[in-house]
Amino acid sequence: MKTPKEKSARAYNLGREFTIAVEKLVMEKLGNLEDAFLLGNKLYKKPTKExxxxxxxxxxxxxxxxxxxxxxxxxxxxxxxxxxxxxxxxxxxxxxxxxxxxxxxxxxxxxxxxxxxxxxxxxxxxxxxxxxxxxxxxxxxxxxxxxxxxxxxxxxxxxxxxxxxxxxxxxxxxxxxxxKTILPDRVQTGFEDLDNLLLGGIPKNYAVILTSTSCDERDLLIKRYMESGAAEGDVTLCLTADSSSIRNLAEEFPRNFYVLVCNPQVDEAFASLPNVFKVAGVENLTEINIALESLLRSLDKSKALQGRACVEIVSDVLLQHHAVQTRKWLSGLIPLLRSRGFTMLAVMNPHMHSSEELHAVLDLFEGEINVYEKKVEADLTKFMRIRKMYNERYLESELPLKKTRLMTTPLTLSCCARTPNL
Known part of the structure; x- marks a missing residue:
C-alpha cells in the first residue's frame, strides 16, 4: 500500500513525462513556436526585431x-x-x-x-x-x-x-x-453550349422538360431544337397554341416538319398547309389525342422513323385541367411519342403554377433543363442548368445564356444531314 506522499510523487512524474512528450510532438510537427502567434484559427510568424x-x-x-x-x-x-x-x-x-x-x-x-x-x-x-x-x-x-x-x-x-x-x-x-465528350445515341439541341452540358445532346427517346419564364432566350432555344431536327431530316413535330414563331419552319420543311395548333384563331393560309393540323384549343384533351393519332398515322410510311417532338402547351393544359388530368394526359402522351421514336422536349413556365402542381408534372419527365435569372453585380443575368437527366451523364455547370450567342452561333448538326425519309 503506497503512502499519500508516494502517490503524489508518482502523479507529478507522470504529468512531467506527459508535458515533455507533448512538447516533443509539437516540436516535431510544427517546429519552434517561440516566434509565432495565433490569430483567429491561423498561426503566423512574429516579425523579428531587425x-x-x-x-x-x-x-x-x-x-x-x-x-x-x-x-x-x-x-x-x-x-x-x-x-x-x-x-x-x-x-x-x-x-x-x-x-x-x-x-x-x-x-x-x-x-x-x-x-x-x-x-x-x-x-x-x-x-x-x-x-x-x-x-x-x-x-x-x-x-x-x-x-x-x-x-x-x-x-x-x-x-x-x-x-x-x-x-x-x-x-x-x-x-x-x-x-470534348460526345456520348452515343444523343439528339443535338441545335445549340452547342447546351449540347456540351449534355455531353452531346438529349439522350435519344428521352422526355425532357424545359422550365423557363417567357423570354426571348427560351423561344430561341425551342426554335433551335426544332430547326436543327428539320434540317437534319428528322421528322419534327410541334404541339403549340401559338404558331407565329414556327410558321417559317412549316413552310421551309413541308416534308418533315409537322404542326398541331391548339387554337381556333389560326391564319387560314397557314392552316391549309398539308403539314399543319388544327384543334379548337386545349379544353378538350381527347380532341388533341385524336388529332395527334391522325397526324402520327400519316407518318407510318416511314420505315425507320426517328424524330423529335416539342410540346409547348403543357402550361396551358395545366392551367385548364390542373394536376390530376394533366398528369393523366402526359402519362399517355410520353410513351406514345417514345414508341414512335420521338425524343421529346416539353416547355413549361414554372411561375404560372403552384409548387404542388409544378412538381406533379416535373416528376413525369426523365430530364429537366432550367432557365433562370439571378443578379450579377447590378444586372439580372439569365443562366441555364441541367437539373436532372435520369441515369445519364451530364455536366452540372451553370451556363450564362446570352441572346446574342443564341442568335448568331450556327446550328449544331451531325456531320451528315439526312434526307427526309417519307
Whole structure:
C-alpha cells in the first residue's frame, strides 16, 4: 500500500513525462513556436526585431509569395473549374494589390469571381486590395472552358509598396486539358453550349422538360431544337397554341416538319398547309389525342422513323385541367411519342403554377433543363442548368445564356444531314 506522499510523487512524474512528450510532438510537427502567434484559427510568424535598414528594405522590396490553387486540371468542354490565387505577404510592411493579368487564358471565359472585383479587358482589377504584413489573401474565380485542347494559365500579379513602388510577381504556370465528350445515341439541341452540358445532346427517346419564364432566350432555344431536327431530316413535330414563331419552319420543311395548333384563331393560309393540323384549343384533351393519332398515322410510311417532338402547351393544359388530368394526359402522351421514336422536349413556365402542381408534372419527365435569372453585380443575368437527366451523364455547370450567342452561333448538326425519309 503506497503512502499519500508516494502517490503524489508518482502523479507529478507522470504529468512531467506527459508535458515533455507533448512538447516533443509539437516540436516535431510544427517546429519552434517561440516566434509565432495565433490569430483567429491561423498561426503566423512574429516579425523579428531587425535593424531599421532591414525594415526599409522590406518597405521598398517586400517579399511576396504567390501561387495558384486549381480545383482540377482535366475538364470536359463547357465545364467550369475554380481557380484560386494565393498572395502571401512575408514582409514587415503592407502592400496593395492592383491587378492580376492573364488570369483567363485563351479557350476559357470568366464565369464568376469573388470579392466584387471587375474583369477589365485582360486583367482582374483588384481596386488596390491591401495585404497586411504576414497575412495571406486568396482570390477565387470560376473559369468555363470554351474550346478543347491544352491551355497554360500563367497569371501575373501587380502590387504597390508603401513607398509607392510598382512591382509584379509572375505565378508558376499550370496547365489544363479540355476534352470534348460526345456520348452515343444523343439528339443535338441545335445549340452547342447546351449540347456540351449534355455531353452531346438529349439522350435519344428521352422526355425532357424545359422550365423557363417567357423570354426571348427560351423561344430561341425551342426554335433551335426544332430547326436543327428539320434540317437534319428528322421528322419534327410541334404541339403549340401559338404558331407565329414556327410558321417559317412549316413552310421551309413541308416534308418533315409537322404542326398541331391548339387554337381556333389560326391564319387560314397557314392552316391549309398539308403539314399543319388544327384543334379548337386545349379544353378538350381527347380532341388533341385524336388529332395527334391522325397526324402520327400519316407518318407510318416511314420505315425507320426517328424524330423529335416539342410540346409547348403543357402550361396551358395545366392551367385548364390542373394536376390530376394533366398528369393523366402526359402519362399517355410520353410513351406514345417514345414508341414512335420521338425524343421529346416539353416547355413549361414554372411561375404560372403552384409548387404542388409544378412538381406533379416535373416528376413525369426523365430530364429537366432550367432557365433562370439571378443578379450579377447590378444586372439580372439569365443562366441555364441541367437539373436532372435520369441515369445519364451530364455536366452540372451553370451556363450564362446570352441572346446574342443564341442568335448568331450556327446550328449544331451531325456531320451528315439526312434526307427526309417519307
Amino acid at each position: 535593424p531599421i535598414k532591414t525594415r526599409l528594405q522590406s518597405i521598398i522590396l517586400p517579399n511576396i509569395e504567390t501561387k495558384i490553387a486549381l480545383e482540377k486540371s482535366d475538364l470536359e468542354l463547357g465545364e467550369t473549374v475554380r481557380l484560386g490565387v494565393e498572395l502571401q505577404n512575408n514582409s514587415q510592411a503592407a502592400v496593395w494589390a492592383t491587378r492580376i493579368e492573364d488570369l483567363v487564358p485563351a479557350g476559357f471565359e470568366l464565369a464568376a469571381r469573388s470579392g466584387g472585383y471587375r474583369y477589365v479587358n485582360t486583367y482582374l482589377d483588384m481596386h488596390g486590395m491591401k495585404i497586411d504584413s504576414y497575412i495571406t489573401e486568396n482570390i477565387e474565380v470560376t473559369l468555363r472552358s470554351t474550346r478543347k485542347g491544352t491551355f497554360l494559365i500563367a497569371p501575373k500579379v501587380f502590387y504597390k509598396t508603401e513607398a509607392g513602388v510598382q512591382m509584379s510577381s509572375k505565378l508558376k504556370p499550370v496547365s489544363i486539358t479540355v476534352s
